[in-house]
Amino acid sequence: MADLPIIELTPLNDTEPAQLPETTVDAPLAGLRVLDLTRVIAGPVAGRTLGLWGADVLRIDSPRHPEIGWQHLDTGAGKRSALLDLDNDADRATFEKLLETADVVLTAYRPGSLDKFGLSPAALAERRPGIIVGRLSAWGTVGPLAERRGFDSIVQAATGIAMVESEDSESPGALPAQALDHAAGYLLAAGITTAVRRRIDVGHSWLIEVSLARLATELMQERRPRHAPAASTGFVPTVATRDGVTSAMSAPHFDGGPSSFTTAPVEWGSSDPNWLS
Secondary structure, eight states: TTTTTTEEEEEOOOOOOOOOOOBBTTTTTOOOOOEEEEOOTTHHHHHHHHHHHEEEEEEEEOOOOOOHHHHHHTOOOOEOOOOOOSSSSHHHHHHHHHHTTTTTHHHHHTTTTTGTTTOOOHHHHHHHHHTTTEEEEESOOOSSTTOOOOOOHHHHHTTTTTTTTTTSSSSSSOOOOOOOHHHHHHHEEEHHHHHHHHHHTTTOEEEEEEEHHHHHHHHOOOOOOOOOOOOOOOOOOOEETTTTOEEEOOOOOOTOOOOSSOOOOTTTOOSOOSOOO
16 A cells, blocks of 8 residues: 555546535535544544535535444534535435435445435446545555444554554554544645646546555554653643533645634534535
8 A cells, every 4th residue: 555645636537527516715615515424533533624625525424324423513604504414315315416416425334335315426427427426434445454344443454653652662552642543634635625626627527535544554654652742831722512522623824825724613414414505
């Protein structure tokens, strides 16, 4: 995996250059509709970042897979949250209606697990020409682990990070934060934003891929010994969400860009499954 790009951008089919609405520097993705089919940390961080930049982000979850309350609030700013069961005919019809006008689809389930619903990148490009598909995975899409499930801590163990972070070289350690998750989310959002620009310039549907394992190989290029982090003397901007949860502000920053989320997070599954008018 070390030979692959950290962010992979692949054109899926030929379409004419997009005529997207003109936007402003403080909301560069305004008017963009994003179906966020992710959960836990990495994928939701990507959706939260696109929402920070002005996109209309609607997260869709199955009612059979509830999210941890505080965790959802931490990554839920700037977007809404609805529940749809794609095995239910009525919910599936509602989802298909949303997909008809979506510009971006984010996925972070095991590669191939959503194909039965017509949500593989190739199927999405055929059904919705010009779509941008952001796909995040634990192990990437090549090699013997590609079809396995996984998450940040397991990837740390499999790639040697747990050994480097060990206190005694015998028992496994861990990074002080889910750094692979957060980095992957921000990089996926960056890749999707690049694909939006390429849609305007040259057209095409686009597949953007980021994997935790590829980020781990990058992090391991310099096998530095574990050390205690220096005490921070700088101020870390935070935002109070709800129900006692206080989160750090989103990391991306550029001159003239947004300094805060437009909306606070909502409770999991509390939104209607529709786009903003």
